[in-house]
Each structure stands twice: as C-alpha cells, then as structure tokens.
Amino acid sequence: MFEIGIIVKPQGVRGEMRVLPTTDDPTRFGLLKEVYVRSPRETAAKYTLSSVRYQKNMVILTLAEVKDRNAAAALVGSALLIPDEWALPLDEDEYFVRDLIGLTAQTEDGEVLGEITDVLRTGANDVYVITSAMTDAFMVPAIKDVVLRVDMAEGFVTLRLLDGLRELKA
Numbered sequence: 001m002f003e004i005g006i007i008v009k010p011q012g013v014r015g016e017m018r019v020l021p022t023t024d025d026p027t028r029f030g031l032l033k034e035v036y037v038r039s040p041r042e043t044a045a046k047y048t049l050s051s052v053r054y055q056k057n058m059v060i061l062t063l064a065e066v067k068d069r070n071a072a073a074a075l076v077g078s079a080l081l082i083p084d085e086w087a088l089p090l091d092e093d094e095y096f097v098r099d100l101i102g103l104t105a106q107t108e109d110g111e112v113l114g115e116i117t118d119v120l121r122t123g124a125n126d127v128y129v130i131t132s133a134m135t136d137a138f139m140v141p142a143i144k145d146v147v148l149r150v151d152m153a154e155g156f157v158t159l160r161l162l163d164g165l166r167e168l169k170a
Contacts, residue, residue: 001014001036001044001081001082001084001085002023002081002082002083002084002086002087002098003022003079003080003081004021004022004023004028004029004035004080004081004082005019005020005021005022005023005026005029005059005079006019006020006022006077006078006079006080007037007072007076007077007078007079007080007151008020008076009073009076010069010072010073010076011060011072012069013061013068013069014067014068014069015062015063015066015067015068015071016051016060016061016062016071016072017060017061017062017063017066017067017072017075017076018055018058018059018060019058019059019060019080020042020052020057020058020059020062021057021058021059025088026054026059027054027163028088029049029059029061030052032049032052032082032086033048033050033078034047034049035047035049035063035081035082036081036082036083036093037063037075037078037079037080037081038077038078038079038081038082039074039077039078039079040077041134046096047063047064047065047066048063048064048065048134049061049062049063049064050062050063051053063126065074073095093150095150095152097119097168099152100116100117100119100150100157101118101119102115102116102117102127102155103115103116103150103152103155103156103157104155104157105128105130105140105156105157105159106158106159106161107137107158107160107161108148108157108158108159108160111117112132113159113161114130114131114132114133114134114135114137115130115131115132116128116129116130116157117129117130117131117137119142120139121124123143125142125143126141127139127140127141127142128140128141128142128147128157140159140161145160145162146159146160146161146162148157148160
C-alpha cells in the first residue's frame, strides 16, 4: 500500500477533513473512489470518498462513512493509503521513495558508501540520506550530475560524489 496523505484536522462540522498530501500529485485524490485509512492504533479500513476539494497546499475531503466533526477528529493522524495497483504510472528515471530505501549506494568506482535510509523532500530536488556502520550518515542531492544509475533489480544506486558531498552530514 502507498501512503498518499495524512489527516491533520477536521474541517467544519459535517465530517470534512484537512489532509496533508504526501504524494507528488495531490490531484490524484480526485481520481479515487475509495481510500484506505490506517490510524496509528488500528489496521487499514476501506472508506468511500464523497468529495474532494483543494485549498492551498491541503486536500479537503469527505468520506461517506464519516458523518460529523467528532468522527473526523477521531481519524486525525491517520494515513490515507491506496493499493499498489492504484498508483499513478511513473516517468522514466522516477522511483517510489519506498523502493529507494534500502538500496546500496556506491561510487562510480564501486566503493560502497552505505545504504539509502531516507529520502528528504526539499522542493528543488530530493536528497538521499546514506547511512553506513563505518561513517556518519551523509546526504547527497538526487540530481542527474550525482545519481548516475539506479538499478532496482540489483539493489544499488551509483553516485558521482561531487566535492564536499561527504561532508554534508545528516
């Protein structure tokens, strides 16, 4: 399942909710008829989307099963999920963050740097956090000059470390 948003607070008294989108394309909410909601204390349950609208950087949505503000408030902090098969197709050289986590990072000379343990969203470009038992974690920008190759089948990312990148501590 893919996380596409987090419920942050109720909106109004009729069960609407403000959602912080965690997807690159928030308009994808308008394409859905259903969504899974997973609260921090429970397993995911399927809900029917009744309405979706957009306000600044938030998605305002209504779930048919959520009738009032109290029911919406009970879901605050819950993740909105979709099954893998509902994911939007990726362009060439695009990857799901969850698929990058755990890949081995190596230099173009074959030196193993560590493992990608996080991907930070900065706005301009993503940043990979690379962690190794041998050194401090450091960060590299996910740009074409640095990320030379991503091989999902073999489980590694080949990087060209520009001057100073090893000093960017996480």
